[in-house]
Amino acid sequence: MGIDAVNLSHLDLNLLVHLDALLRERSVTRAAGRVGIGQSAMSHNLARLRxxxxxxxxxxxPDGLRLTPRAVMLVEPVRATLSQIQTIVSRDDAFDPATxxxxxxxxxxxxxxxLVLPALLARLREVAPGVHLRLYNIDSSRLLDDLDADELDLAIGYDVFPQGQIHHKRRLLFNExxxxxxxxxITGIxxxxxxxxxxxxxPHVLTSLRPGRTVRGVVDDALEKLGLRRTVVLTTxxxxxxxxxxxxxxxxxxxHARLARLFxxxxxLSLSQPPVDLQDVAVSLLWHASYDHDPSHAWLRQILVELVSEL
Structure with missing residues (x-):
């Protein structure tokens, strides 16, 4: 399909920036604040976009502004388009970690x-002193929404992540x-x-990132197959x-074995192979496709892959 240069030349690309803000915030006031314009100007731009x-x-x-079905379909294409435009005009193609x-x-x-951050922080201080990290806990039930809302750049963890869509990029780091x-x-073993x-x-201690009142782990599933149950006295x-x-x-x-060996x-403390059959769990890196070609983002992903391979 050819580019209609005449019609495209009449399009104010700033409208796409404002559309992206409106789709993200679902509020004229918050969208205006996001891009640094007045509320009346954003209302005017919303009329132009309509x-x-x-x-x-x-x-x-009843709960505020809602996206129409057409708007829902625009969320990802608009974000991807703006990301590509930013990549095209960016001067960071020759990314230099040192500066x-x-x-x-x-x-x-x-x-x-x-497991990962001590080595990552040491590497960053050595080769990229201007690159900083801000860490957040993962809520697996909201993770994809946080990536879509650009609240997170990267996520890493055990594969309890939802499957996601085509724009949710995932890279296997290792199996655990x-x-x-x-x-x-104390136990007498x-x-x-x-x-x-x-x-x-x-009695057992259970670690679980899953929200909810009833928590089960892979051990409970394995024991159930044998007609057995365990007593979990603490879940964290x-x-x-x-x-x-x-x-x-x-x-x-x-x-998980790497963490258990460290502790x-x-x-x-003593370690033992479990007396039940437990399937390995995948540890993956997750990000939004908008950052696929971002030079600094791609650099950090590669650094992580290299460091994890040394674990």
């Missing part, structure tokens, strides 16, 4: 923070197995391998509290 697209785009509902200044918003659980961790002096009998007898979304809990109480935790070494 005329351009022949659609209301935003309609008033670049940028802050990346990074969503990840504390387990990945302790499981280990059991416990204090052998002296064998190198914890038995299924002891595994079911001992914070992996970093687990070693202190296990060190002081007669409990067992089943957790066991630090606190002299």
């Amino acid at each position: 005329d351009l697209f022949g659609d209301e785009l935003l309609t008033r509902g 670049a200044e940028r802050t990346f918003r990074f969503g990840l659980p504390d387990s990945m923070e302790i 197995s499981y280990l059991c961790m416990f204090n052998k002096e 002296t064998d190198a391998q914890i038995s299924l009998e002891d595994y079911v007898r001992l 979304p914070r992996f970093l509290t687990v070693p202190a809990l296990v060190a002081r109480a007669p409990v067992v935790v089943t957790m 066991a070494t630090e606190l002299k």
